[in-house]
Amino acid sequence: xxxxxxxxxxxxxxxxxxxxxxxxxxxxxxxxxxxxxxxxxxxxxxxxxxxxxxxxxxxxxxxxxxxxxxxxxxxxxxxxxxxxxxxxxxxxxxxxxxxxxxxxxxxxxxxxxxxxxxxxxxxxxxxxxxxxxxxxxxxxxxxxxxxxxxxxxxxxxxxxxxxxxxxxxxxxxxxxxxxxxxxxxxxxxxxxxxxxxxxxxxxxxxxxxxxxxxxxxxxxxxxxxxxxxxxxxxxxxxxxxxxxxxxxxxxxxxxxxxxxxxxxxxxxxxxxxxxxxxxxxxxxxxxxxxxxxxxxxxxxxxxxxxxxxxxxxxxxxxxxxxxxxxxxxxxxxxxxxxxxxxxxxxxxxxxxxxxxxxxxxxxxxxxxxxxxxxxxxxxxxxxxxxxxxxxxxxxxxxxxxxxxxxxxxxxxxxxxxxxxxxxxxxxxxxxxxxxxxxxxxxxxxxxxxxxxxxxxxxxxxxxxxxxxxxxxxxxxxxxxxxxxxxxxxxxxxxxxxxxxxxxxxxxxxxxxxxxxxxxxxxxxxxxxxxxxxxxxxxxxxxxxxxxxxxxxxx
Numbered sequence: 001x002x003x004x005x006x007x008x009x010x011x012x013x014x015x016x017x018x019x020x021x022x023x024x025x026x027x028x029x030x031x032x033x034x035x036x037x038x039x040x041x042x043x044x045x046x047x048x049x050x051x052x053x054x055x056x057x058x059x060x061x062x063x064x065x066x067x068x069x070x071x072x073x074x075x076x077x078x079x080x081x082x083x084x085x086x087x088x089x090x091x092x093x094x095x096x097x098x099x100x101x102x103x104x105x106x107x108x109x110x111x112x113x114x115x116x117x118x119x120x121x122x123x124x125x126x127x128x129x130x131x132x133x134x135x136x137x138x139x140x141x142x143x144x145x146x147x148x149x150x151x152x153x154x155x156x157x158x159x160x161x162x163x164x165x166x167x168x169x170x171x172x173x174x175x176x177x178x179x180x181x182x183x184x185x186x187x188x189x190x191x192x193x194x195x196x197x198x199x200x201x202x203x204x205x206x207x208x209x210x211x212x213x214x215x216x217x218x219x220x221x222x223x224x225x226x227x228x229x230x231x232x233x234x235x236x237x238x239x240x241x242x243x244x245x246x247x248x249x250x251x252x253x254x255x256x257x258x259x260x261x262x263x264x265x266x267x268x269x270x271x272x273x274x275x276x277x278x279x280x281x282x283x284x285x286x287x288x289x290x291x292x293x294x295x296x297x298x299x300x301x302x303x304x305x306x307x308x309x310x311x312x313x314x315x316x317x318x319x320x321x322x323x324x325x326x327x328x329x330x331x332x333x334x335x336x337x338x339x340x341x342x343x344x345x346x347x348x349x350x351x352x353x354x355x356x357x358x359x360x361x362x363x364x365x366x367x368x369x370x371x372x373x374x375x376x377x378x379x380x381x382x383x384x385x386x387x388x389x390x391x392x393x394x395x396x397x398x399x400x401x402x403x404x405x406x407x408x409x410x411x412x413x414x415x416x417x418x419x420x421x422x423x424x425x426x427x428x429x430x431x432x433x434x435x436x437x438x439x440x441x442x443x444x445x446x447x448x449x450x451x452x453x454x455x456x457x458x459x460x461x462x463x464x465x466x467x468x469x470x471x472x473x474x475x476x477x478x479x480x481x482x483x484x485x486x487x488x489x490x491x492x493x494x495x496x497x498x499x500x501x502x503x504x505x506x507x508x509x510x511x512x513x514x515x516x517x518x519x520x521x522x523x524x525x526x527x528x529x530x531x532x533x534x535x536x537x538x539x540x541x542x543x544x545x546x547x548x549x550x551x552x553x554x
Contacts, residue, residue, distance in 0.1 A: 238294035242301030359436035
């Protein structure tokens with residue numbers, strides 16, 4: 001192909017491309033113009049539609065406003081009328097207040113004028129009163145001068161003499177009143193106290209005879225003893241492990257004491273657990289007719305221990321409920337329940353504490369003291385007896401410390417601590433608890449001594465009485481309630497016998513512990529005899545006997 005042909009072809013392509021480009025640009029301008037015209041028509045149509053809708057909305061709003069105004073027009077007119085009336089009332093009241101204020105101002109002005117007049121009159125009267133006071137002082141000075149000239153006494157001396165005289169008269173009146181009160185108390189106090197005590201005892205409706213249940217542990221028969229003793233050491237060790245008490249069973253006992261079991265322990269609850277455990281074991285041995293084992297003893301002991309603790313808790317709750325005690329600490333209730341197994345001179349302390357609580361409340365009601373606190377103090381007074389094997393000190397102090405640590409009322413704590421004079425009783429409640437304790441423990445049949453304690457009491461009374469010079473013999477009578485002392489009449493005169501009786505009674509009170517009253521009787525006896533043989537007759541002599549008494553109460 002030649003070069004000219006190629007050039008012509010290229011030129012043709014270029015010319016064709018330019019024509020095509022020019023045509024496409026013309027088409028684009030035409031299309032753009034038509035699009036703009038169409039867009040303008042659309043915008044104009046939208047504006048017309050918007051204007052139409054805007055006119056319709058305005059018409060609707062106007063109709064709504066007219067409708068609403070029609071609904072509220074009447075109420076609006078009423079409100080306008082009400083406002084007009086209120087404005088008129090306010091104007092009338094304002095006018096009335098202005099007239100009243102005007103009258104008040106006039107009255108105030110009048111009062112101010114009267115007050116000024118009264119002030120001036122008061123000033124004049126004060127001046128007159130001052131003149132009168134000056135004259136009175138002058139007269140007093142003249143009178144004092146004349147009195148001093150006549151009596152030659154100074155004012156301070158006169159005042160001192162009059163003061164001394166008044167004080168002397170007041171002291172004499174006070175002494176006379178004290179003597180009168182003491183005489184009246186001696187005459188009527190004891191009778192009134194006896195009447196109150198008798199009335200309270202008559203009002204006490206519970207059974208006065210308290211429970212006695214000091215039971216010993218023993219084998220029911222020789223067969224049970226033989227089965228239990230087949231493994232004696234292991235069985236006793238198991239019982240001691242469970243109960244905490246020491247057990248002694250003689251392998252070769254005296255025939256008369258073959259069935260006895262010695263239980264040694266300070267805790268009464270542990271002793272009760274031991275008694276129940278032996279009773280349960282012996283029943284099981286009789287039922288199965290075979291020896292018991294340490295494992296069975298331990299299992300049975302744990303079950304009985306749980307039962308006993310539940311029973312103690314139940315007893316404590318029952319006691320608090322019976323006396324109406326509220327807010328009693330759970331530990332206090334537990335210890336209270338354990339008193340069921342504590343005895344003092346065979347008197348059950350669980351029932352004794354309840355009695356003291358009731359008696360204290362009855363006595364408090366008679367003398368207008370606090371009944372609830374007195375009852376509470378009486379119920380808790382011997383709580384320390386369930387703890388005295390664990391702590392040092394008297395049961396009153398131990399019990400008071402125990403309830404004080406558990407939030408008990410300070411007055412109740414002091415009454416518990418003072419009921420055996422470990423501290424000095426101060427309040428009425430302290431003495432009420434002491435009296436109630438004496439009523440419960442000292443009434444006939446409440447307490448009794450065992451043979452061992454009675455023997456110790458008799459021995460102690462004899463030993464104390466024989467310490468004193470001139471004592472020849474001692475007799476303990478009336479179950480230990482009377483100590484009769486015989487003295488040598490040549491060594492002891494009547495005054496000496498009285499002194500010996502007082503010393504013996506005081507020593508007994510200081511060194512011995514006993515319930516109730518012990519009477520000390522010192523007997524000084526002089527016997528003189530004479531016999532003579534004569535003319536058919538015989539002569540006899542005479543004798544004399546002297547007794548001196550001293551008593552001590554506890």
